[in-house]
Amino acid sequence: LGEFEKIADIYRLARQIPSSRAVRLGIGDDCCLLTVPEGEELALSTDTVVEEIHFRLSYFDHYQVGAKAMLAALSDLAAMAASPVGALATVSIKEEKNIDELARGLIDAGAKYGCPLIGGDLTSSTGPLVVTVTVAGLVKSGSAVLRSTARPGDRIWVTGAPGDAAAVLACLEEEMKSEKRGLTLPDESLKKKFYEPVPRLAEARALIVSGPPTAMIDISDGLAADLGHILESSGAGARLFAESFPLSSFSSQVAIALGFRAEHFFLHGGEDYELLFTVPPGVIEKEVSRLEKETSTTFTLIGEINEDSGKITIMRPDGSIEPITGSGFDHFTH
Amino acid sequence: LGEFEKIADIYRLARQIPSSRAVRLGIGDDCCLLTVPEGEELALSTDTVVEEIHFRLSYFDHYQVGAKAMLAALSDLAAMAASPVGALATVSIKEEKNIDELARGLIDAGAKYGCPLIGGDLTSSTGPLVVTVTVAGLVKSGSAVLRSTARPGDRIWVTGAPGDAAAVLACLEEEMKSEKRGLTLPDESLKKKFYEPVPRLAEARALIVSGPPTAMIDISDGLAADLGHILESSGAGARLFAESFPLSSFSSQVAIALGFRAEHFFLHGGEDYELLFTVPPGVIEKEVSRLEKETSTTFTLIGEINEDSGKITIMRPDGSIEPITGSGFDHFTH
Numbered sequence: 001l002g003e004f005e006k007i008a009d010i011y012r013l014a015r016q017i018p019s020s021r022a023v024r025l026g027i028g029d030d031c032c033l034l035t036v037p038e039g040e041e042l043a044l045s046t047d048t049v050v051e052e053i054h055f056r057l058s059y060f061d062h063y064q065v066g067a068k069a070m071l072a073a074l075s076d077l078a079a080m081a082a083s084p085v086g087a088l089a090t091v092s093i094k095e096e097k098n099i100d101e102l103a104r105g106l107i108d109a110g111a112k113y114g115c116p117l118i119g120g121d122l123t124s125s126t127g128p129l130v131v132t133v134t135v136a137g138l139v140k141s142g143s144a145v146l147r148s149t150a151r152p153g154d155r156i157w158v159t160g161a162p163g164d165a166a167a168v169l170a171c172l173e174e175e176m177k178s179e180k181r182g183l184t185l186p187d188e189s190l191k192k193k194f195y196e197p198v199p200r201l202a203e204a205r206a207l208i209v210s211g212p213p214t215a216m217i218d219i220s221d222g223l224a225a226d227l228g229h230i231l232e233s234s235g236a237g238a239r240l241f242a243e244s245f246p247l248s249s250f251s252s253q254v255a256i257a258l259g260f261r262a263e264h265f266f267l268h269g270g271e272d273y274e275l276l277f278t279v280p281p282g283v284i285e286k287e288v289s290r291l292e293k294e295t296s297t298t299f300t301l302i303g304e305i306n307e308d309s310g311k312i313t314i315m316r317p318d319g320s321i322e323p324i325t326g327s328g329f330d331h332f333t334h
Numbered sequence: 335l336g337e338f339e340k341i342a343d344i345y346r347l348a349r350q351i352p353s354s355r356a357v358r359l360g361i362g363d364d365c366c367l368l369t370v371p372e373g374e375e376l377a378l379s380t381d382t383v384v385e386e387i388h389f390r391l392s393y394f395d396h397y398q399v400g401a402k403a404m405l406a407a408l409s410d411l412a413a414m415a416a417s418p419v420g421a422l423a424t425v426s427i428k429e430e431k432n433i434d435e436l437a438r439g440l441i442d443a444g445a446k447y448g449c450p451l452i453g454g455d456l457t458s459s460t461g462p463l464v465v466t467v468t469v470a471g472l473v474k475s476g477s478a479v480l481r482s483t484a485r486p487g488d489r490i491w492v493t494g495a496p497g498d499a500a501a502v503l504a505c506l507e508e509e510m511k512s513e514k515r516g517l518t519l520p521d522e523s524l525k526k527k528f529y530e531p532v533p534r535l536a537e538a539r540a541l542i543v544s545g546p547p548t549a550m551i552d553i554s555d556g557l558a559a560d561l562g563h564i565l566e567s568s569g570a571g572a573r574l575f576a577e578s579f580p581l582s583s584f585s586s587q588v589a590i591a592l593g594f595r596a597e598h599f600f601l602h603g604g605e606d607y608e609l610l611f612t613v614p615p616g617v618i619e620k621e622v623s624r625l626e627k628e629t630s631t632t633f634t635l636i637g638e639i640n641e642d643s644g645k646i647t648i649m650r651p652d653g654s655i656e657p658i659t660g661s662g663f664d665h666f667t668h
Contacts, residue, residue: 024375028567029481030413030551031377031471036370041358043365044378046468048424048455079364090382090466121382127461132424134380134468137365147363217364233362 006096007122010103014117017107022085022138023118032118034085034136042085043137043144045076051128059172062098064195065131066105072220073133074113074199075273079218080144081204082137084115090132092125106133113201143208145277148233150215154278156227156238156303159203162219163251166269168194170254183257190250197273203295204275210287213277222268224312224324226276237308240324243317246300267324278305340430341456344437348451351441356419356472357452366452368419368470376419377471377478379410385462393506396432398529399465400439406554407467408447408533409607413552414478415538416471418449424466426459440467447535477542479611482567484549488612490561490572490637493537496553497585500603502528504588517591524584531607537629538609544621547611556602558658560610561646571642574658577651580634601658612639 014027025033036042049055049069060068070087077084089106093099099122107117115135168186172194175185186194200218207213215234217226227238245266252262281304284291288299313321348361359367370376383389383403394402404421411418423440427433433456441451449469502520506528509519520528534552541547549568551560561572579600586596615638618625622633647655 025478025480030410031379031416031478033414033473033478034370034376034378035475036368036376038372042368042370042376042470044368044422044453044468044470045365046422046424046453046455046466048426048457048464048466050426050457050459050464052460053426053458076364080367082365088378088380088468090380092382092384092387092464119378119380121380121466123382123384124387125384125462125464126386128459130382130384130426130459130464132380132382132455132466134378134422136376136378139367141369144359144365144367146359 003122006099009100010120010122013103013107017111017116019116020085020114023116026116026118027120032086032088036138039141040138041141041144043077043080043082043139044134045073046132046134047073047076048130048132050130057129058176062101063105065129066102067109067196069131069133070106070109070115071197071199072273073135074115074201075197075218075220077135077137078200078204078275079216080137080139081208081216082139082144083201083205084113084135084137086118086136087115088119088134089117090121092123092130094125094129102131113199143212145208145213145216147215147217147230150230150234150236150278150305152236152305152307153281154214154305155281155301156240156276156278156305157284157299157301158223158246158274158276159200159297159299160272160274161246161248161251161298162223162272162274163265163269164190164248165194165197165271166265167251167254169271170258183254186250194271197271199273200275200297203297206291206294207277210291211279211283213279216275216277219272219274219276220270222270223276224267227312230276230278231310231312235309237306237311238303239306240303240312240314242314244300244302246298337456340433343434344454344456347437347441351445351450353450354419354448357450360450360452361454366420366422370472373475374472375475375478377411377414377416377473378468379407380466380468381407381410382464382466384464391463392510396435397439399463400436401443401530403465403467404440404443404449405531405533406607407469408449408535409531409552409554411469411471412534412538412609413550414471414473415542415550416473416478417535417539418447418469418471420452420470421449422453422468423451424455426457426464428459428463436465447533477546479542479547479550481549481551481564484564484568484570484612484639486570486639486641487615488548488639489615489635490574490610490612490639491618491633491635492557492580492608492610493534493631493633494606494608495580495582495585495600495632496557496606496608497599497603498524498582499528499531499605500599501585501588503605504592504599517588520584528605531605533607534609534631537631540625540628541611544625545613545617547613550609550611553606553608553610554604556604557610558601558646564610564612565644565646569643571640571645572637573640574637574646574648576648578634578636580632
């Protein structure tokens with residue numbers, strides 16, 4: 001089979017997924033065409049994953065690579081409170097034999113969140129597998145939640161318990177090096193948080209109904225680094241309260257076993273795709289139990305925005321205060 | 335400088351370009367936001383170029399790679415008769431030192447066609463440079479020209495003189511092998527057709543005013559292969575008239591010097607990004623001189639659509655007829 005036959009196969013796969021209402025023309029032409037209803041805006045985001053940088057094929061099969069690439073891109077729509085309408089994917093790959101599996105991963109993951117594959121490009125490569133997913137979503141005009149609009153006094157909230165994904169990754173990397181250092185290997189439900197993170201689309205939608213956040217971001221680089229992005233865009237600072245951190249026992253155990261503080265993966269682990277958002281005091285507090293029930297996700301108040309521009313400090317249970325740096329994964333200085 | 339500083343540099347560069355009317359929020363947040371005016375639709379397309387497959391850094395500098403990646407993506411908007419509003423670019427690159435140059439190439443090429451950079455992703459890589467550009471464009475609802483709507487009896491037209499880009503590439507590759515076989519090296523204006531192809535946006539816009547094409551595609555894989563895509567989507571066949579082919583003397587000379595027929599690069603050379611389109615007889619004929627004057631591009635009638643499903647035949651000047659196959663560059667069988 002050549003490129004054009006492979007592409008025809010992918011078209012067939014993609015067309016089995018129900019289209020979304022905004023898709024006027026799906027995959028297979030020079031462009032896809034989207035209709036944007038009056039009163040709505042279109043949100044677009046693009047995300048690339050590269051073999052050996054973002055994943056290794058020793059602990060990811062091609063289906064999982066496709067699925068995770070799609071889920072990571074969808075998470076950017078959640079961060080704006082937009083609803084997915086479709087995705088375009090490009091794949092640069094050495095051998096054609098894994099294309100079908102990769103495409104199925106992409107298509108299945110998109111289908112789960114109402115996001116059919118509506119375009120793409122398939123090329124060969126002499127090097128690592130590279131997958132880029134561009135997602136399109138709709139949001140009521142003016143309702144998208146930006147990074148740049150956090151204000152001093154706002155409370156900082158987080159969904160779920162960030163850190164597990166990075167702790168799973170650390171275990172997989174240690175396992176590869178055969179230096180387990182007493183680590184408990186994660187069970188299937190923990191592994192799933194790393195391989196199949198849930199884009200917090202439903203949580204974002206619920207939030208904009210019950211008192212919209214002033215600013216929001218998805219945690220891909222690590223909570224501290226992503227909070228740093230909000231602070232930089234908003235020209236603000238933040239104080240976090242260590243005793244309120246929703247630390248999972250798994251991520252704490254792995255952190256400690258590897259010689260870090262318990263909160264290490266919570267603050268600096270990427271790829272959980274939980275939402276970090278800010279709201280004026282009192283807005284979400286009375287809605288939390290309803291939000292948690294509706295979404296089956298926890299919402300935790302972990303700090304507040306202040307005027308200490310660009311800086312993040314942590315208040316410890318004993319009242320002491322220390323600065324943290326917003327270091328996430330940096331592609332060119334690590 | 336690390337990733338986040340590099341990205342801040344790119345934001346600054348991108349924000350110097352005037353935004354287009356449809357961009358409500360540009361680069362720098364989780365998503366960009368587009369407003370689509372009532373009565374218009376949004377066209378989206380994505381295109382990837384990979385080092386060693388689509389280009390070599392021995393005869394492309396990073397600025398040229400960025401520029402060509404943008405121009406190739408814009409050409410897909412031309413093929414639908416859509417007008418650019420913005421582009422998202424992802425770059426996977428080994429060394430950070432070339433990022434600025436690549437970004438400038440992308441941004442400058444987009445700016446020329448009213449297409450600011452409105453999003454992207456920058457990652458390191460252990461392998462070849464990979465650049466993906468996703469373009470968004472607007473088109474009046476129902477006016478986009480598809481591949482699937484050519485009808486028997488329609489005439490087949492082409493803009494410009496396809497073949498030069500592939501002939502330049504052939505010269506560059508021969509030069510690399512130091513086996514020039516008597517080839518004349520292309521001059522600067524010919525080289526420009528390869529390095530900086532012009533997306534036929536103005537030509538497409540002029541065409542939909544003066545009698546819209548029934549089907550259209552941009553020539554990226556080669557005229558025969560791309561005509562093949564129209565035929566496959568439309569369930570039709572085509573006959574081409576060899577004596578009407580607008581062969582450039584350069585592409586003919588290179589083809590003959592390399593042991594091919596004069597028409598080789600015209601029919602099978604990719605990357606010219608000229609438009610191939612079909613129209614009912616009589617619609618464009620009387621408009622040609624006005625179209626050519628308005629766009630400074632030639633329009634040539636080269637054949638007609640018939641019912642010979644999926645087949646392309648060529649009628650020679652002596653009246654003989656021979657089949658051609660729609661073979662373009664295939665990423666997995668070459």
